[in-house]
Every structure is written in C-alpha cells, then in structure tokens.
Amino acid sequence: MSRIARHFNPAFVVAAAILILALPHIAANEYELRLITLLLIYAIIALGLNVLVGLTGLVSLGQAGLYAIGAYTAAILATRLGVGLVPGLILGMAFAGAFGVLLAYPTVRVRGVYLAVVTIAFGIIVENVAIEWDSLTGSWVGISNVPAPTLLGLPLDTNAYFIVVGASALIAFLVNLNLMNSRFGRAMRATAQSEIAARSLGINVVAIRTLAFVVSAMAAGAAGVFYVYLNKYISPDIFSFTDSIRFLLMVILGGSGTALGPVVGASIMTYLPEYLQAFGPWQAFAYGLLLAAVMFFLPRGIVGSVEHFLSGRMAEARPDTVREERPRLADIVAVDPADGSACLDARGVSVAFGGLVAVDKVDETVDSGKIHALIGPNGAGKSTFLNAISGVYRADSGSITFLGRDTTRLNSHQLARLGLARTFQNTELFSNMTVLENVLVAFHKEYRSNIFSTICRLPSFRRDERHFREAAIALLGFVGLSAYAHEKAENLAFGHQRQLEIARALALSPKLLLLDEPAAGLTHAEIEQLIALVRELAASGITILIVEHHVELIMEISDHVTVLDYGELIASGSAEEVQTDPKVIEAYFGSQSFGDGPEPAAGPGAGSAGGEA
Amino acid sequence: MSAALQYFLAGLGIGGIYALVAIGFHIMWSSAKAVNFAHGDTLMLGAVLTIVFLDHGIAMPLAILLSIGVAIVFGVVLERVAIRPFADNAASIGWMLTTIAIGIMLESYATIEFGAFARPLPSPGVDKPIIIFGAGVFIQELLIPFVAVLIVVLLGIFQRRTQLGRAMRAVAFNRVAAGIVGINVLHVAMFSFALASALGGLAGILVAPVIQASATMGLLLGIKGFAVAIIGGITSAPGVVIAGLLYGIIEKFVDGYISTAAREAVGFSLVIIVLMLFPQGLFGRRELVKV
Amino acid sequence: MAALLEVKNLSVTYGHVEAVRDVSLLVEEGEYVSIIGNNGAGKSSTLKAIAGVVKPAAGEIVLDGKPIAGMASYDVVRRGLSMVPEGRLIFADQTVEDNLYLGAYSRRGGGRSAAVSEDLERMFALFPILKDRRQQLAGSLSGGEQQMLALSRGLLSRPRLLMIDEMSLGLAPRVLETLFPVIEKLNRDGLAILLVEQLATVALRYAHRSYVMEDSRILLSGPSGELASDERVIEAYLGRRKAS
Structure with a gap:
C-alpha cells in the first residue's frame, strides 16, 4: 500500500511545493483561494486523524473538540494578548496534544463502541465548555476581530497566508507518510490488527495508542489555529458532533490508512457543499446518502480502492527470485549459548476464570537450551499456562522466574523485551502487512532512532531502517520465506504463516521461545521441516517450550515432557517415561477400568494393541 | 428544598426517556452486538409523525399506534440494510457510519417535510402542573419514569416467560448455542430491532409534550441514551434504566444550579469518568477474550 | 438399514x-x-x-x-439432526427448565406443548438430578450436570x-x-x-x-x-x- 507512495516521494514534494506557490496566481478569485485554504486546513485534520483511524484502528467521533481547542487557544491568545500566528500555533498544538494524551488514556481499558462514546462525550464537553465559559470564549457570540496573521513580525496577505497553510499541509502530509513508513507506523498497524501479537513482540501498545492520539490531536489543533486566522471569527457551532463525523468521513472516503486518501477526502468534502447547494433543502440528505454510499460501495475509500486494484495487478508481475545462501541465525540475532541453568521456573502457578480453575498449582522448570513439551488432553490448561507465563494472563497465585528475575507481575511486552518470544495457536499475524513488515515490527524496540529523526528522515533513521531491513530479510531467508518478503501475510499458505510467526518471534533475539501448537494445520512434510527448525533453534541456544497435540512430534524432539490434565500436573519426565505412565494413558485414552462392559478394556499400556488381539 | 424536589422530579422525567432509549440500545446490542446510531431519530419519528397524523385529523390513539408502527418498520429495515451487511466487520466503524448516515438522511428529510421549527405534542399530561411540596411537575413527567420501569419489568417477564423472550436471551448469551437448538438468530435480531424501535417511537411520543417535537430532537437524545446504555452496562436492562434515571436527575440539578451548557459538560464528563472506573459499565458483564 | x-x-x-x-x-x-x-x-x-x-x-x-x-x-x-456441542454451551444465565424448553424450540408451536412437557419428564427420568435443579440457573450446575442438561436439551428437539x-x-x-x-x-x-x-x-x-x-x-x-x-x-x- 505504501509502496506506491514511497516511490514518488521527492518528486512529489517538489511538485506539490510548486503547485502551492503557483496556486494563488492560478486561483480565479479570492473566494476560490479561500476555499483551497480551507481544503488544506481540512487536509491537515484528516491526515492527523488518519494516523489514529487508518493506522491505529481507533475511531474518534470527537475530533471537532480537538479542532476547537486549537482554534480557541489561538483566538484567545491573539485577541487578548496579541500573540501572533507562530506562537499561537505552537501553543494550540501543544494544548490540543495534551488533550490527546488525556483522550488516549481510556484506550488502556476501553475500545470499540466504548471508545466511540468517550470521544463523542469529549467533543460535546468541549463544545459546551466553549458555550459556558462566557468570559473566555464569548459563549454563543464567539470570538471575532481576530487580527490578520503575522509571520516573524510581517503581516501576511491572503496569498502569503495561503502559502503558509499550504506548506503546513505539505508538512502534515510528509509527517503522515513518514510515520506510516516507519517502525512507529508499523507498530500502530500491528496494534490495530492484533494487540496481543503486538504486545508479544515487545510493543507497548498503550504508548503507541497515546502517540497516535497525540499526533492526531496536534494536527487537529494546528488546523484549528489556521482556521481562526482564515475565518477571523469562531463560535461554538463550528465544532459540533456533526463536524467530527465530517472529519471522519474525509478519512474514510479518501481511503483510511493511505497517504493520499485524507487529502482526497478533504478535497471532496470541501467542494461537495458547493455542489450540494444545488440540492437546496436536500443538501443534508444528499450528504447522508453519500456517507452511506461510501460505506456500501467504497469501504476502502477512493485511494484505498485504487491501491487495492493496483496492488492486485502488481503482485502477479513481481517474481521475487532472491535465492541466496541460507544465513546462520547467530549472524542475524543475538543468541547466547545455553549454560544449562533454569531458564524459566514456575512455582505453584494457578489461573482461575470465574470459579473455574484452569491451571492448578503447576510447577514447571525449563532448562536453558532444552526442548520442553507441555501436553495434555483438550481443556487441560496448557494454553492457559502458556498465557500465564507469557504475561497475557496474570497468575492468581504462584511465582514465575524468568532468567533469574521474578516476572510474575510483568506484562507480555515487558517479558518480550527480556527475551521471551511466542507464537500463537491460531496464528496472530498482522495479516494486512507484508511478510517483511511483520518481521520488522518485532525489531521495533531495537531501533535507536527516535520519532523526530524518523519523521525528518535523518541519517540515524536511515541507518537503522537499512540495518533492520537487512536483518529481517535474513531472518526470512533463515526460515525459507525470502521469496515472499513483499507478499501480504494473509496471502501466505498456512504452513508459511506458521514459519513467519516463528521468524517474527526470532527477531526478538529470544532466550525462550514458546510455541503454541505449531504443528496444527500443517502437512506431514511441513511438520518434518518444523522438527528440523526447532532442533536447529535449540542447538543454537534458544530454549523451547512447546505445547502440542501432535504426539509424534513431541515424542521425537522433546528433552522433557510435562503432562497436564484438569489443570493439574500429572506427569513429568522424559518422553519415554510419560508415554508409559498409566496416568497419562488414562488421560488420553480413558480409564482402563472404565465401564462395566463384558469385554476386557483395551490396554495400550500393557503393550498389546487391544483386549481382543 | 422545593427547587431540589423540582429538579429531582423533572430529572426523573427526562431520565426516564434516557432509560427508554437505553433499553432499546440494550436490546439491539444483545441480539446483534451492534446498535443503531440513528436510534435517536426513531424517537423523532415517533413524535413528529404523531403530530403529522393528528394534523390530518387522525385520532390520538390511532396516530400513536401508526407512528410506532412506522418506527418499527424503520428499525427493521435499518437492521437489514445498514447493520447486517457489516456484522462480520470486527471494527464497529461500518455499522456506526451507515446508521449515522441513515440518521442524517432521516433528519434532513424530516426537516424538509416537517419544517425546522419545534411543535409541542398536545397531551392531557401537560395541561397543568401538579404541586408536590411546592414543586410543580407535569403528570407527563411523572408518567415517563414509571413507563420506563414498567417496560423493564415487562421485558424481564417477557424474557423469562415466553419462548421468544428466552430465545432473545439465548442469542445474547451465545449465538452458536442458540442456532443449534433451532433459534433463527437473524429473526431474533430483526425482532429485537423492531422491539427497540417501538420503544424508541414510544419514548419520542412520551417526551414530545415536555420538550416539543422537532426534526432535530433525536440527535442529542440518542447520543445521551447511548452514553447512558454504555455506562449502565449495555448487557444489563435494569442497569441501563438505573443509569438513565440517575443521569436525568444529575442533569437537571446541574442545569438548575449552573446552566444548560454546564449540564452537558458535567454529564458527559461523568460518562468518561464512569467508563474509566468501570470499563464494562456500572452493571455490565465482562466479555472475556480468548487467544 | x-x-x-x-x-x-x-x-x-x-x-x-x-x-x-x-x-x-x-x-x-x-x-x-x-x-x-x-x-x-x-x-x-x-x-x-x-x-x-x-x-x-x-x-x-x-x-x-x-x-x-x-x-x-x-x-x-x-x-x-441435533448437536450437543463441545464445551456444552448451555445457557448459563437461564434456569435448567428454560434451557430444556429452548431445546424444544424447533418443534411445532415453539416448544411449550403437552408433548414437550412429557419429554421433559422423560429427561428427568433419565437424569433425576436435573429435576431437583430445574429452577436453578444452569450456570450453577457442576460440569457433569451441565453435560446432562446439554444432552437433554439436544434430545428435546426429538x-x-x-x-x-x-x-x-x-x-x-x-x-x-x-x-x-x-x-x-x-x-x-x-x-x-x-x-x-x-x-x-x-x-x-x-x-x-x-x-x-x-x-x-x-x-x-x-x-x-x-x-x-x-x-x-x-x-x-x-x-x-x-x-x-
């Protein structure tokens, strides 16, 4: 999706800059130039909102509130204190950004429609505070007589102001674009697609969501400031719930998650009222109809649909034939040789849901460099145990020690940063991202370049990006997926998806790798490959804890097997030992003494195949 | 003292409306895990159509029934065209925006046909206020919370005593399990939207004598009803009614002692605070996510 | 056959x-x-x-x-064709009796006929414990009792x-x-x-x-x-x- 945008980057910037400089001379009249200025202001909001909605997957129905905060800040500063455009802009953005942090906080606990309610409520609060706080905001009358904008002490005429707004819109566009194509954008998209996988790769999703809210809030604040100097007058009715919906529609209509979409959406939504005027009283009706039509016929938006169409055609025309020597894992990520100490030590871990005890006082020690298996019948508590030690669930009692430190209370992203990586039962890939991007997400915490150098594309960013891109490609080569680097993860065959998930986990330079049913859904040949891979990983020093139903695989590769049943540990030992353990046989086959039928029970434990043999 | 009582009684009145709207959201959410964001406009439809029918010389009871009938049709059609096609979409943005779009269309159409002005719905309940300990209150305002509580009680009985009601609860609890015992989950969703819309239309008719009917009356009532449903805990019918009544009372007090704009600011701030403290709402059930 | x-x-x-x-x-x-x-x-x-x-x-x-x-x-x-699902999926927030009536939902008349009541008694004969618990919420049953309820519910569609x-x-x-x-x-x-x-x-x-x-x-x-x-x-x- 971003591939197209990345290609025309420098040329596009120059072209856009020329266009902005030329437009005051092309525009037919003052009114048209004003309209284009307004368009660019809307584009700034929409570009910011795109970071929130399109990248991070959070819907805000209160963006008008942030727009209002920027606008009122600038208007009050200008009329009361004579503060000019630039300080007004900085303060307006800072103030709106602060409210962005405030709005992001609820996402720690609520999402979806619950978050929608929070944002709606926020928008309405701002609108009504503007009405109520008469002494500051002028209530319904609003604030008028906003002075003409000045830049470095020089007054700006309509044309000059247009160029300032145009340059700002171009900056907003580049921020959106550069953010999108960076580790931050990838982390945002990853968070939107699978929060649990993002966490498991060491991404602090709360921080990422806060960042998205702040970026979108600052953009809305900046747009508010520009609007004040364009309109010279503001009042509360410019910042209603309906306006929040309009801003959201700009993003959706243009194509959320795309670089150009918000600009296209803002353009249409600026000019549309001009055309809808022809409908007279039916104007609002036509607007509603348009919104419905977009949702039904263009859910990807205009730019999104075009890109989808193009990428479908490009995918066929791109045979990736990079066939190099298979790299060594130790050359790509850091792996410590095993020293035989305890890698993970769980003592008396219990997890209960409601009244149901899913894991009951389980002790488990995983020695470093070993392949440790966890088996048991359906519902035995294996996955729950895995989720407890990887920080997805919190153990109700017991303690967990990882690499010698107490990690009982740590979150999954903290554990990931310590070197605990995992895969998921039903594969939690970032399905809309490319194979390469999936792996790059896992390098997020390794980057040294900060957000400033990322947005400005400073050398430190380029160095990091190049380095980790190479590492990611090498990792894909290691698991045999380099031919699919630019394919979307969802288009991979299932066996490849499992491999990708392992490659992604390896990017964390894990000390301990948890594999949750890695063989489920694989063919025999793929299982053989998996066995070879797991052995290779263990040999290079990565400790493995594997939950699997596929008994053959377990018996073949495990150094140690633990068996759970009804949440309790019923056996622990070598593969041979647990295989002949009567308790294990009972858990898997059913009780030998079960029932009162006339025939003798089939007794696999006795070595014969069945009672009647 | 009489002022406080006045605010309390008036708060119960408007709170009863929020409660009725919120029950509708609860019913829709239970069956479809989605709601109609144009539900506020269902209220408007009920109120405005009743006045239009009265204008055409139709008797009040019949006008009310016809309006509620139209509201039901609206809810059913909306579920079919604006919600069901987006049911698989994990992000709620699809049905949120389609139902908002339909709300905009309905509201603007009503503005064209009905005019941009507000008109009261005549009702014997607002003829003259009755005085209780110095507080003047209309019968209508006392009637509304009574109706809201009555409806939630009736709904409870319906959901316990009738096969269709049990089916609604079954669908809310687990759609797969409901399907395998033979419950057509699509029919239940349709019925739920019809029921919610009937209650919405009724709420509009009940409130119109107090706040006047207009094409734009629905937006804020709908938003507040939804906010109330969320903070009450959208999975609990009694919970949303309690939240609705409380919200109405708090609103009237802020309105009375400070101002109308402060009313919205304080009210919606409370919504955010409650959600921060109780992410599932005050009386809601937690929905566990499995990996 | x-x-x-x-x-x-x-x-x-x-x-x-x-x-x-x-x-x-x-x-x-x-x-x-x-x-x-x-x-x-x-x-x-x-x-x-x-x-x-x-x-x-x-x-x-x-x-x-x-x-x-x-x-x-x-x-x-x-x-x-009736299914007793994995994990039982009984309606935990409804009574045992209501769960059983829902089992008969697909039958003519929606499940509250004399024939259904007869079948209910048949289930109670099969699993007497369910009769003792008929007014209890299904979610309060033990695992085994829930499975009995799920089986009975499945059987009520005949x-x-x-x-x-x-x-x-x-x-x-x-x-x-x-x-x-x-x-x-x-x-x-x-x-x-x-x-x-x-x-x-x-x-x-x-x-x-x-x-x-x-x-x-x-x-x-x-x-x-x-x-x-x-x-x-x-x-x-x-x-x-x-x-x-």
Whole structure:
C-alpha cells in the first residue's frame, strides 16, 4: 500500500511545493483561494486523524473538540494578548496534544463502541465548555476581530497566508507518510490488527495508542489555529458532533490508512457543499446518502480502492527470485549459548476464570537450551499456562522466574523485551502487512532512532531502517520465506504463516521461545521441516517450550515432557517415561477400568494393541 | 428544598426517556452486538409523525399506534440494510457510519417535510402542573419514569416467560448455542430491532409534550441514551434504566444550579469518568477474550 | 438399514487452514458411530459442518436423502439432526427448565406443548438430578450436570440423529460412567448417535463403528472392535511407532 507512495516521494514534494506557490496566481478569485485554504486546513485534520483511524484502528467521533481547542487557544491568545500566528500555533498544538494524551488514556481499558462514546462525550464537553465559559470564549457570540496573521513580525496577505497553510499541509502530509513508513507506523498497524501479537513482540501498545492520539490531536489543533486566522471569527457551532463525523468521513472516503486518501477526502468534502447547494433543502440528505454510499460501495475509500486494484495487478508481475545462501541465525540475532541453568521456573502457578480453575498449582522448570513439551488432553490448561507465563494472563497465585528475575507481575511486552518470544495457536499475524513488515515490527524496540529523526528522515533513521531491513530479510531467508518478503501475510499458505510467526518471534533475539501448537494445520512434510527448525533453534541456544497435540512430534524432539490434565500436573519426565505412565494413558485414552462392559478394556499400556488381539 | 424536589422530579422525567432509549440500545446490542446510531431519530419519528397524523385529523390513539408502527418498520429495515451487511466487520466503524448516515438522511428529510421549527405534542399530561411540596411537575413527567420501569419489568417477564423472550436471551448469551437448538438468530435480531424501535417511537411520543417535537430532537437524545446504555452496562436492562434515571436527575440539578451548557459538560464528563472506573459499565458483564 | 446421514468428500477451511480434508462418512438408522482422534485432528469441525455451525468449503452432506450442506444450524435441527456441542454451551444465565424448553424450540408451536412437557419428564427420568435443579440457573450446575442438561436439551428437539462433541471434555471418569450408559440406552431405543470423542477406549467400547481422524483426514474406519486392536490407532494417539 505504501509502496506506491514511497516511490514518488521527492518528486512529489517538489511538485506539490510548486503547485502551492503557483496556486494563488492560478486561483480565479479570492473566494476560490479561500476555499483551497480551507481544503488544506481540512487536509491537515484528516491526515492527523488518519494516523489514529487508518493506522491505529481507533475511531474518534470527537475530533471537532480537538479542532476547537486549537482554534480557541489561538483566538484567545491573539485577541487578548496579541500573540501572533507562530506562537499561537505552537501553543494550540501543544494544548490540543495534551488533550490527546488525556483522550488516549481510556484506550488502556476501553475500545470499540466504548471508545466511540468517550470521544463523542469529549467533543460535546468541549463544545459546551466553549458555550459556558462566557468570559473566555464569548459563549454563543464567539470570538471575532481576530487580527490578520503575522509571520516573524510581517503581516501576511491572503496569498502569503495561503502559502503558509499550504506548506503546513505539505508538512502534515510528509509527517503522515513518514510515520506510516516507519517502525512507529508499523507498530500502530500491528496494534490495530492484533494487540496481543503486538504486545508479544515487545510493543507497548498503550504508548503507541497515546502517540497516535497525540499526533492526531496536534494536527487537529494546528488546523484549528489556521482556521481562526482564515475565518477571523469562531463560535461554538463550528465544532459540533456533526463536524467530527465530517472529519471522519474525509478519512474514510479518501481511503483510511493511505497517504493520499485524507487529502482526497478533504478535497471532496470541501467542494461537495458547493455542489450540494444545488440540492437546496436536500443538501443534508444528499450528504447522508453519500456517507452511506461510501460505506456500501467504497469501504476502502477512493485511494484505498485504487491501491487495492493496483496492488492486485502488481503482485502477479513481481517474481521475487532472491535465492541466496541460507544465513546462520547467530549472524542475524543475538543468541547466547545455553549454560544449562533454569531458564524459566514456575512455582505453584494457578489461573482461575470465574470459579473455574484452569491451571492448578503447576510447577514447571525449563532448562536453558532444552526442548520442553507441555501436553495434555483438550481443556487441560496448557494454553492457559502458556498465557500465564507469557504475561497475557496474570497468575492468581504462584511465582514465575524468568532468567533469574521474578516476572510474575510483568506484562507480555515487558517479558518480550527480556527475551521471551511466542507464537500463537491460531496464528496472530498482522495479516494486512507484508511478510517483511511483520518481521520488522518485532525489531521495533531495537531501533535507536527516535520519532523526530524518523519523521525528518535523518541519517540515524536511515541507518537503522537499512540495518533492520537487512536483518529481517535474513531472518526470512533463515526460515525459507525470502521469496515472499513483499507478499501480504494473509496471502501466505498456512504452513508459511506458521514459519513467519516463528521468524517474527526470532527477531526478538529470544532466550525462550514458546510455541503454541505449531504443528496444527500443517502437512506431514511441513511438520518434518518444523522438527528440523526447532532442533536447529535449540542447538543454537534458544530454549523451547512447546505445547502440542501432535504426539509424534513431541515424542521425537522433546528433552522433557510435562503432562497436564484438569489443570493439574500429572506427569513429568522424559518422553519415554510419560508415554508409559498409566496416568497419562488414562488421560488420553480413558480409564482402563472404565465401564462395566463384558469385554476386557483395551490396554495400550500393557503393550498389546487391544483386549481382543 | 422545593427547587431540589423540582429538579429531582423533572430529572426523573427526562431520565426516564434516557432509560427508554437505553433499553432499546440494550436490546439491539444483545441480539446483534451492534446498535443503531440513528436510534435517536426513531424517537423523532415517533413524535413528529404523531403530530403529522393528528394534523390530518387522525385520532390520538390511532396516530400513536401508526407512528410506532412506522418506527418499527424503520428499525427493521435499518437492521437489514445498514447493520447486517457489516456484522462480520470486527471494527464497529461500518455499522456506526451507515446508521449515522441513515440518521442524517432521516433528519434532513424530516426537516424538509416537517419544517425546522419545534411543535409541542398536545397531551392531557401537560395541561397543568401538579404541586408536590411546592414543586410543580407535569403528570407527563411523572408518567415517563414509571413507563420506563414498567417496560423493564415487562421485558424481564417477557424474557423469562415466553419462548421468544428466552430465545432473545439465548442469542445474547451465545449465538452458536442458540442456532443449534433451532433459534433463527437473524429473526431474533430483526425482532429485537423492531422491539427497540417501538420503544424508541414510544419514548419520542412520551417526551414530545415536555420538550416539543422537532426534526432535530433525536440527535442529542440518542447520543445521551447511548452514553447512558454504555455506562449502565449495555448487557444489563435494569442497569441501563438505573443509569438513565440517575443521569436525568444529575442533569437537571446541574442545569438548575449552573446552566444548560454546564449540564452537558458535567454529564458527559461523568460518562468518561464512569467508563474509566468501570470499563464494562456500572452493571455490565465482562466479555472475556480468548487467544 | 438405510443411510441416515451421508457425508461425501467434506472439506472445511478456516482462512487458510484446512481443518477437514475430503472426509466421507456414513451413519445408518439406529447406528452408534464414533469419530476418534487426537485434538486438532478435525473431528469437531466435521461435526460443526454437519450441524450447520460452520459452512463447508466443499462436499456433500445428505440427511435422509436430502442435501443439507450449507444449511443454517437452526434449519438443520428441524430436519432431525441435533448437536450437543463441545464445551456444552448451555445457557448459563437461564434456569435448567428454560434451557430444556429452548431445546424444544424447533418443534411445532415453539416448544411449550403437552408433548414437550412429557419429554421433559422423560429427561428427568433419565437424569433425576436435573429435576431437583430445574429452577436453578444452569450456570450453577457442576460440569457433569451441565453435560446432562446439554444432552437433554439436544434430545428435546426429538432428533433422529444425536451428535455429541467431546462428551468427556473436562469431566471426571466417575461422571462418564453414568453418562455413557445413558447414551447407549438411547441408542438401543432407536436413536442414531454420532459421537466425537478424544478418549478412544471409551468410544471404541460403545460405538458400533468408528472412524479415526488424523491431520484433518480419516485415517481408518471400521467396526470398533477391530479398530481397538489396530496398531495404528495407538500410534495416532501416543506416537509410539513400535509397540514397546
């Protein structure tokens, strides 16, 4: 999706800059130039909102509130204190950004429609505070007589102001674009697609969501400031719930998650009222109809649909034939040789849901460099145990020690940063991202370049990006997926998806790798490959804890097997030992003494195949 | 003292409306895990159509029934065209925006046909206020919370005593399990939207004598009803009614002692605070996510 | 005996995962058939496709000579095929009695007729504990009691074929000792049973015929007695290549 945008980057910037400089001379009249200025202001909001909605997957129905905060800040500063455009802009953005942090906080606990309610409520609060706080905001009358904008002490005429707004819109566009194509954008998209996988790769999703809210809030604040100097007058009715919906529609209509979409959406939504005027009283009706039509016929938006169409055609025309020597894992990520100490030590871990005890006082020690298996019948508590030690669930009692430190209370992203990586039962890939991007997400915490150098594309960013891109490609080569680097993860065959998930986990330079049913859904040949891979990983020093139903695989590769049943540990030992353990046989086959039928029970434990043999 | 009582009684009145709207959201959410964001406009439809029918010389009871009938049709059609096609979409943005779009269309159409002005719905309940300990209150305002509580009680009985009601609860609890015992989950969703819309239309008719009917009356009532449903805990019918009544009372007090704009600011701030403290709402059930 | 249920070349996919590949099976009138195999072998998905809970990607499902593949679950149950789902999925927030009435939802009149009440009594005779608990919330029952309720609920649609998904899941052997004989009795009275079960010994003891699934396919099938002595069944379960 971003591939197209990345290609025309420098040329596009120059072209856009020329266009902005030329437009005051092309525009037919003052009114048209004003309209284009307004368009660019809307584009700034929409570009910011795109970071929130399109990248991070959070819907805000209160963006008008942030727009209002920027606008009122600038208007009050200008009329009361004579503060000019630039300080007004900085303060307006800072103030709106602060409210962005405030709005992001609820996402720690609520999402979806619950978050929608929070944002709606926020928008309405701002609108009504503007009405109520008469002494500051002028209530319904609003604030008028906003002075003409000045830049470095020089007054700006309509044309000059247009160029300032145009340059700002171009900056907003580049921020959106550069953010999108960076580790931050990838982390945002990853968070939107699978929060649990993002966490498991060491991404602090709360921080990422806060960042998205702040970026979108600052953009809305900046747009508010520009609007004040364009309109010279503001009042509360410019910042209603309906306006929040309009801003959201700009993003959706243009194509959320795309670089150009918000600009296209803002353009249409600026000019549309001009055309809808022809409908007279039916104007609002036509607007509603348009919104419905977009949702039904263009859910990807205009730019999104075009890109989808193009990428479908490009995918066929791109045979990736990079066939190099298979790299060594130790050359790509850091792996410590095993020293035989305890890698993970769980003592008396219990997890209960409601009244149901899913894991009951389980002790488990995983020695470093070993392949440790966890088996048991359906519902035995294996996955729950895995989720407890990887920080997805919190153990109700017991303690967990990882690499010698107490990690009982740590979150999954903290554990990931310590070197605990995992895969998921039903594969939690970032399905809309490319194979390469999936792996790059896992390098997020390794980057040294900060957000400033990322947005400005400073050398430190380029160095990091190049380095980790190479590492990611090498990792894909290691698991045999380099031919699919630019394919979307969802288009991979299932066996490849499992491999990708392992490659992604390896990017964390894990000390301990948890594999949750890695063989489920694989063919025999793929299982053989998996066995070879797991052995290779263990040999290079990565400790493995594997939950699997596929008994053959377990018996073949495990150094140690633990068996759970009804949440309790019923056996622990070598593969041979647990295989002949009567308790294990009972858990898997059913009780030998079960029932009162006339025939003798089939007794696999006795070595014969069945009672009647 | 009489002022406080006045605010309390008036708060119960408007709170009863929020409660009725919120029950509708609860019913829709239970069956479809989605709601109609144009539900506020269902209220408007009920109120405005009743006045239009009265204008055409139709008797009040019949006008009310016809309006509620139209509201039901609206809810059913909306579920079919604006919600069901987006049911698989994990992000709620699809049905949120389609139902908002339909709300905009309905509201603007009503503005064209009905005019941009507000008109009261005549009702014997607002003829003259009755005085209780110095507080003047209309019968209508006392009637509304009574109706809201009555409806939630009736709904409870319906959901316990009738096969269709049990089916609604079954669908809310687990759609797969409901399907395998033979419950057509699509029919239940349709019925739920019809029921919610009937209650919405009724709420509009009940409130119109107090706040006047207009094409734009629905937006804020709908938003507040939804906010109330969320903070009450959208999975609990009694919970949303309690939240609705409380919200109405708090609103009237802020309105009375400070101002109308402060009313919205304080009210919606409370919504955010409650959600921060109780992410599932005050009386809601937690929905566990499995990996 | 005639074929009651015939499944031909059934495939079920979730996204890219093929959970069921080219599975064919047969249940005759009054027969007791089991599908055994390890977790993740595709047993449950096969059952869910037959019951209409998931849509099959390919294949035919014929009940009583009529195709039902792709039909919604609520229509399938009306044709006499009832499922007791994995994990029981009882309506925990409703009473035991209401759960049972919901089981009769697909019947004419929506389930509150004299005939339904009679069947309710029949269930109470089968599982007396349910009668004692009839006004209790289903969620307050023990695991075994919940399974009894799920079975009774499934029976109240008066099916000709009852499909049971992982009956033993999470239940203690003692509980199973009371449940399996009940199923056997139902079968003796003429009800066809299709049991999906992880515990092979139990399933092979009761079912007339069985299918062994592994890796989304049917590996073996035949009379249960023969399968019980088949080396490959044990391999599929405990991965022992050679009998030790």
